[in-house]
Amino acid sequence: MTGVLQKSPTRSGQTPARRGRRVPPLVPIILGALLVLALTYVLPPFRNYQLATVGAYFTVTAGLTVLTGLNGQLSLGHGALMATGAYTFALTQNRWLSMPLSVLAAILTTTLAGVVIGLAAARLRGPYLAGLTLAVAVVVPSVTSTFDETFNSDMGLSVALDPPPGVVPMEQWQAWLCWAGALVTAFLLATLVRGRFGRDLRAVRDDETAARLAGVHVARTQVIAFVVSAACAGLAGVLFAFLAQSVSPGAFPLTLSLFLVMAIVIGGLGRLVGALLGAVLLVALPALAQTASERSGSQHLEGNLALVIFGVVLVVVMLAAPGGLASIHTNFRRKR
16 A cells, blocks of 8 residues: 555655655555455454455545545545445346446446535535535435335345355455455556646645636536545445445444544545555454443443544544654654
8 A cells, every 4th residue: 555645745855866756556556465365364254354344444535535635625425425336236236146247337326426416515615515425424324214115224235246266265255355446446546646636636625726727627626536536435335235245224324424534534634555544443443442342241332432432543643643643654754
């Protein structure tokens, strides 16, 4: 994984040639793929499932950090976009029994939803944009509960999947597919933002008026950013449906969207490595909350405790490293 979404600050005295060197996105992606592949052979089944879950979360946090960290658009509705992708995948997979076509249909559907929301979001700023995406996060699960003939209400839908090839364990197969999706997403995002589009994103985030005077089409840039992020969320929804082999409204609550935003802030906005750290926290902190609730003997503590832990970690990280966990290494290099 790589932090190419933002240029790292350099020390004074560094030569221009050295400042211009950047690691090609393909290098860390290949290294990450080899690392994941090696881990799947040594980890037990449950840890492989957790590793797969980190990959699914990384897919959505990578897209969200581009939208919020690089373009400055705050979305509280990415959990609903994940639900859109997951339900589309479940419906098409159960009908066609073709996973490539089902994944493509899910991504296209979520992309279209991103176009609609993005066009509205391009006209809104600040709390109005947050309110719009928050409404989406509330409405989408309600729709799945209302049309029970299609979506089976709160019971959700099971997903018909082919068994893993050969003698590959299911958890290992899940980790391979989830990280394949995550790494392809990371590569495409890293490649996309290294060029002119990435500069346009930062320009719009920093000063819309100056960006407009410089020839940047502000509204189009914002819409494209939302569409790209929505497509990532749709793919993440597919991966979660693949992991659970089912999809239901309860899997995509409003708190999921809040956790996603907190994760990218804690990890470090605008950096893929920050999105990865956030994805790890999204798996590790709820597991920690579950362990604590089991030891306390309270079954009602687990859901609230996860949110409390996230909040405490967010406050501590913002006080110690305002740029998120991904900025700690940069800050340390500055002080040397």
